[in-house]
Amino acid sequence: MLKFRPFLNQDLQSICSFPQSEEELFYFYPKALYPLTPEQLQSAIDQRSDSTVFVQNDCIVGFANFYRWKDGICCIGNVVVAPFARGQGVAKFIVETMISLADHRHSASVVQISCFNQNIAGLILYNKLGFKPFDVEEREYIDGKRVALIHMHYQITKTQPQL
Numbered sequence: 192m193l194k195f196r197p198f199l200n201q202d203l204q205s206i207c208s209f210p211q212s213e214e215e216l217f218y219f220y221p222k223a224l225y226p227l228t229p230e231q232l233q234s235a236i237d238q239r240s241d242s243t244v245f246v247q248n249d250c251i252v253g254f255a256n257f258y259r260w261k262d263g264i265c266c267i268g269n270v271v272v273a274p275f276a277r278g279q280g281v282a283k284f285i286v287e288t289m290i291s292l293a294d295h296r297h298s299a300s301v302v303q304i305s306c307f308n309q310n311i312a313g314l315i316l317y318n319k320l321g322f323k324p325f326d327v328e329e330r331e332y333i334d335g336k337r338v339a340l341i342h343m344h345y346q347i348t349k350t351q352p353q354l
Contacts, residue, residue: 193284198242198254203229205251206244209271217333218310219271235269241292242269245285252276253285257293259303265293266303270313282313286320294347301344308339321345 210216213225223231236242240260245253251273258268267289272281286304293299304322306313307330322343332338 192247193252193281194246195243195284195288196246198236198244198256200233202244202251202254203232205273206254206271207232209254209273211274213333214309215271218307218313220269221307221330239268241289241296243285243288243292245281245288247276247281253281255285255289257289257297260293260297260299263298263300264303265289265297265299265301266305267293268305270304282316283320286317290345290347300347302347303342303344305340305342308341314341317343 207227207229210219210225210227216223216225216227220227220231220235223235236256239256239258242256243254244251245255253270253272253276255270256268257265259266267286270282270285272285290302293302304317305328306317308314309332322345324341324343326342328340328342330338330340
C-alpha cells in the first residue's frame with residue numbers, strides 16, 4: 192500500500208540514489224549535475240514547497256514537490272520514482288497526491304507539470320491523468336542539443352477526493 196508523508200532530512204540519501212543516469216537526473220532535476228548529491232537536492236528543496244516522500248512497506252519509492260504555489264496555480268516538480276518501484280503505479284499515485292495537496296493546502300484551481308519530449312513514459316502518464324499541453328519551451332539537453340520542455344496543465348474540479 193502506497194502512503195505519503197512530508198520529506199525528512201534523513202530521506203536525502205535515498206532520493207539521491209533514484210536517478211540511475213545523467214538522462215534520468217535531467218528529467219528529475221535538470222539543473223543538477225550527475226550523480227545527484229544531497230547538497231544539490233537540498234538546494235532545490237529549500238526553494239520549494241510541500242516536498243513529499245512516497246513510501247511502500249516502509250521503503251521510500253518516490254518524491255515530488257511544488258516549485259510554484261501561488262495565484263491559484265501549483266506547479267509539480269522533482270518527480271522521481273525509485274528504480275525498483277517503476278512500472279507499478281507509483282508515479283500515478285505521486286501525481287494524483289500532489290494534485291490533491293495543491294487543492295486542499297493551496298486552494299489551487301490549476302496544477303501544472305512539465306515534461307521533456309524524450310520522456311515518453313511521463314508524457315503518456317500525464318496525458319492519461321488529464322493534463323493538457325499549453326506551451327513548449329526550447330531547452331538545452333546535457334549534450335548541448337535542443338530539446339522541448341512541454342508544459343501541461345490540469346484543471347482541478349471541486350470533486351477531488353479529500354486526503
